[in-house]
Structures are given as C-alpha cells and as structure tokens.
Amino acid sequence: MFEDIPVDVSPMHEGERIRSANMFVELAGPKSIGAELVQVKDSVEDGKIEVIGPDIPEMEQGQIYPFAISIEIGGGELEEELEGVIERRVHELCNYVKGFMHLNQRDQIWCRVSTEARDAGFRLEHLARALSVLFREEFPIIESISVTIITDEKEVESFLETAREKYDLRDSRARELSDEDVDVFYGCLMCQSFAPTHVCAVTPDRTALCGAINWFDCRAAYKMDPEGPIFEIEKGEVLDAEKGEYEGINAAVAEHSQGTTERVYLHSIFGYPHTSCGCFEAVAFYIPELDGIGIVNRDFRGETPLGIPFSAMAGQCSGGKQVEGFSGLSLEYMRSPKFLQADGGYSRIVWMPKELKDSLIEFIPEDLRDKIATEEDATSIKEIRRFLREKGHPVLERAAAEPEPEAEEEEEAEEITMEEAPSTVPVVSSPEMSVPVAGGFRIILKNAKIYAESVIIKRE
Numbered sequence: 001m002f003e004d005i006p007v008d009v010s011p012m013h014e015g016e017r018i019r020s021a022n023m024f025v026e027l028a029g030p031k032s033i034g035a036e037l038v039q040v041k042d043s044v045e046d047g048k049i050e051v052i053g054p055d056i057p058e059m060e061q062g063q064i065y066p067f068a069i070s071i072e073i074g075g076g077e078l079e080e081e082l083e084g085v086i087e088r089r090v091h092e093l094c095n096y097v098k099g100f101m102h103l104n105q106r107d108q109i110w111c112r113v114s115t116e117a118r119d120a121g122f123r124l125e126h127l128a129r130a131l132s133v134l135f136r137e138e139f140p141i142i143e144s145i146s147v148t149i150i151t152d153e154k155e156v157e158s159f160l161e162t163a164r165e166k167y168d169l170r171d172s173r174a175r176e177l178s179d180e181d182v183d184v185f186y187g188c189l190m191c192q193s194f195a196p197t198h199v200c201a202v203t204p205d206r207t208a209l210c211g212a213i214n215w216f217d218c219r220a221a222y223k224m225d226p227e228g229p230i231f232e233i234e235k236g237e238v239l240d241a242e243k244g245e246y247e248g249i250n251a252a253v254a255e256h257s258q259g260t261t262e263r264v265y266l267h268s269i270f271g272y273p274h275t276s277c278g279c280f281e282a283v284a285f286y287i288p289e290l291d292g293i294g295i296v297n298r299d300f301r302g303e304t305p306l307g308i309p310f311s312a313m314a315g316q317c318s319g320g321k322q323v324e325g326f327s328g329l330s331l332e333y334m335r336s337p338k339f340l341q342a343d344g345g346y347s348r349i350v351w352m353p354k355e356l357k358d359s360l361i362e363f364i365p366e367d368l369r370d371k372i373a374t375e376e377d378a379t380s381i382k383e384i385r386r387f388l389r390e391k392g393h394p395v396l397e398r399a400a401a402e403p404e405p406e407a408e409e410e411e412e413a414e415e416i417t418m419e420e421a422p423s424t425v426p427v428v429s430s431p432e433m434s435v436p437v438a439g440g441f442r443i444i445l446k447n448a449k450i451y452a453e454s455v456i457i458k459r460e
C-alpha cells in the first residue's frame with residue numbers, strides 16, 4: 001500500500017518526537033505560518049496529489065518553512081458538519097509517517113521532518129500520498145480525495161485566510177445553541193493515544209479544548225461512526241447548573257478514564273475542573289495572590305504572571321490530569337456566555353496576553369475591557385495588583401486588599417487573617433512545586449495545596 005513511500009507508515013510511529021538535534025526542517029509552528037483544512041466538495045479529482053512550493057530536496061537543513069495541508073473530499077454521505085472531525089485526524093495520520101512529526105491543529109500546526117527521513121528520500125509528496133490512502137481507509141464514506149501540500153509563502157498566506165474564514169464559520173454556528181437546548185452531550189477519546197485518562201466532554205457551550213471540535217461536529221461524527229472515538233453522553237440530572245456538573249458527564253468520564261476522574265465541572269477551574277490532554281489552545285490558571293484567574297494562549301511566547309511560559313504550564317497540567325486551579329481551554333469557549341461562569345467569568349480574569357484580549361474584545365463585557373491587564377500593562381503580581389486597583393477591577397471586592405507600600409526601604413509585615421482572605425481556596429495551589437533542601441536534595445510536591453491560618457507578607 002505504501003511501497004512507493006521510502007519511510008515506514010504505521011500507527012506505531014505516532015509517539016515519535018523529532019528534537020532539534022535530528023531535525024532536517026521545521027514546518028509552520030510558532031516561528032512561521034501554517035494551517036490545515038479539510039473541505040467537503042461536490043467534485044473532487046480523486047487521487048490528486050500536489051505540492052505547491054519547495055519540497056524537501058529544495059529545502060535547507062535547519063530552516064523553518066511556511067506549511068499548509070489542504071484536503072478536499074467527496075462522497076454521497078459526506079456532510080459539511082463532518083469536516084472538523086475528519087480534519088482533527090490529520091494530526092494522528094501525519095504521525096503514522098516515520099520521520100514526520102505533527103503537533104496541534106488548525107492554524108496552530110507545528111511539524112518537523114527528521115534528517116533520517118530526508119536521507120531515506122522522503123518528500124512532502126509522500127506525506128500527501130500517505131494521507132490520501134489513510135483517510136480513504138479510515139473513512140469509508142470518502143469516495144474521492146485530493147491532497148495539496150503548500151510551502152510557498154504567499155500561497156500559504158492566502159490559504160491561511162481561507163482556512164480562518166472556514167474555522168470562524170464552524171465556530172459561529174456552534175454559538176447558536178447552549179447547554180440547556182440539548183439532552184445529549186458528547187465525549188471524545190481521540191487524545192487518549194497520548195493522554196490515556198483524558199476524556200473530553202463537548203457541549204454546545206464548551207467547545208473541545210483543542211478548539212477543533214464543537215457539539216455539531218460531534219453529532220455528525222457520532223452519526224457517521226457510532227463505534228468511533230466520539231460517543232454520546234446522556235445529560236442525566238443537572239447536579240450544579242452554575243458549575244456545569246452533570247450526572248451523565250461524571251459517569252462517562254469515570255468510565256472512560258478508568259476511574260481516574262470521577263467528577264467534572266465544565267464551567268469552573270476549582271474543585272473538579274475539566275481534565276487537560278495537551279492540545280488545548282489556552283490555559284486558565286489561578287493566581288492565589290490576587291484571587292484572580294489568568295489566561296495564556298499557545299501563541300504567547302513571554303512569561304505568565306506565575307513566572308513560567310505557556311509551554312511549562314502546559315507541561316504541568318497536561319496528560320489527562322485534573323489539576324485544581326488549572327484548566328485547558330479552547331479560544332471558542334472564551335466566547336461562550338458560560339465561560340467559567342461559576343468562578344465569575346470575565347469579572348475574575350485579571351491578566352491575559354494582549355493579542356488574545358484583542359481577539360476576544362467583543363465577548364468581554366464592556367465595563368471590564370480596560371480592567372483586565374495584559375503583558376503591556378503588567379507582568380509581575382505586584383504590577384498587576386497595582387493595575388487592578390487603578391482600574392477598579394471587581395476582583396478586588398473578592399479578596400482582601402493589600403495596602404500599597406509607603407516607603408520602599410521600610411520593612412513591612414502584614415498579616416491577613418483567614419476571615420479576610422478567601423476562605424474556599426488554598427493559599428498556594430500548584431500542580432508541581434519544587435523545594436530545595438540541604439544535602440543536595442530537592443523535594444517535589446505534586447498537586448500541592450497549602451492552607452494557612454494566617455499569611456504574613458514581608459518586604460525584604
């Protein structure tokens with residue numbers, strides 16, 4: 001089946017990681033542009049394979065190139081609603097190709113080709129050929145398929161525009177419904193290949209955290225393949241409408257996570273937040289010092305107010321873990337009226353990257369738009385606190401306000417009693433905390449929550 005492809009194509013290569021040391025080239029990713037898009041068309045030239053722009057032999061070792069994958073499919077039973085779910089499989093199927101690594105989805109894709117694959121004679125044309133065969137195999141309802149790989153910068157730019165329009169269309173359609181309008185939610189297990197206990201609960205208000213699959217996509221996928229990785233979840237009793245806790249979701253998550261996770265709140269990062277696999281578009285994180293919530297998206301390269309970048313935070317809360325105070329999110333969920341509603345929604349958000357804030361501005365309540373800090377306003381906790389005070393952010397009403405220091409050089413100590421401090425949350429909550437001790441040892445606390453009767457803040 002893959003005789004004309006010079007590298008092996010098999011699910012066994014799915015976990016392959018290509019590090020810089022054995023990388024020939026990088027495609028798309030944070031330092032370039034890229035996208036992937038599957039479109040259902042009435043007429044598709046079956047078997048057509050095309051590469052627009054330089055292929056591997058024309059590329060230079062160690063360089064980064066723009067990269068897009070455009071797949072057109074045709075078939076009597078195919079519906080537009082299936083595009084998102086079929087597109088989500090691009091990630092998995094690309095990773096079947098030995099020496100090719102694919103991460104993320106939509107316009108966030110990030111790929112690498114190994115030097116071994118280049119030495120074996122692998123070209124992007126072979127990737128297109130492998131995808132063409134694999135998609136036909138995986139989805140028998142695809143009757144015709146054409147795959148185009150684009151590396152020409154101008155062509156990728158123009159494709160990116162088309163792809164983003166299409167993503168917007170899919171996303172805005174899902175906004176027509178809310179959780180109350182349906183009796184059935186969906187679960188997705190696609191990411192269990194790398195996060196074995198992760199179960200996504202997809203509802204009209206909570207688009208899956210990869211951002212690529214909404215409730216409509218799941219409905220179409222389940223109709224097409226009831227035995228597949230997307231399954232129906234009967235809503236069952238509403239246990240807590242505000243937090244988004246449903247009997248049906250708890251039962252489904254307990255069953256499919258092998259009992260690792262027994263309860264899930266859809267709309268809160270406290271208590272039992274939704275688990276996070278690794279391909280989330282953003283992370284919501286609790287900032288205990290401010291009793292507020294920060295959000296960081298995958299594209300943001302700087303440090304968050306917790307002093308770590310997105311990548312480090314993602315590493316701490318991914319893998320299917322339920323980590324109180326952290327939750328992976330899709331950008332689309334941040335447009336939902338139920339966005340973290342149990343935690344206060346946008347009135348609890350104290351920091352987010354500027355680019356992300358600008359992209360969501362019409363979904364942020366008008367009176368809060370200038371009250372949420374970005375990296376341009378503040379980066380440290382102290383700066384953010386000052387910014388929140390200046391702007392009169394409502395989160396200040398929740399937590400005990402700390403007075404501004406009057407003299408920088410004076411040693412100050414302030415005690416916050418538990419009556420003043422937020423009573424329902426720990427003083428410190430962290431998925432991983434490292435404490436150096438004597439003798440060259442280091443104690444690592446996992447999922448630590450530290451409670452205290454009083455907190456003394458001292459200026460050194």
Ligand code: SF4
Binds near residue numbers: 088200202209
């Ligand atoms: S993030 Fe969730 S919905 Fe998206 S592919 Fe993974 S399991 Fe499925």
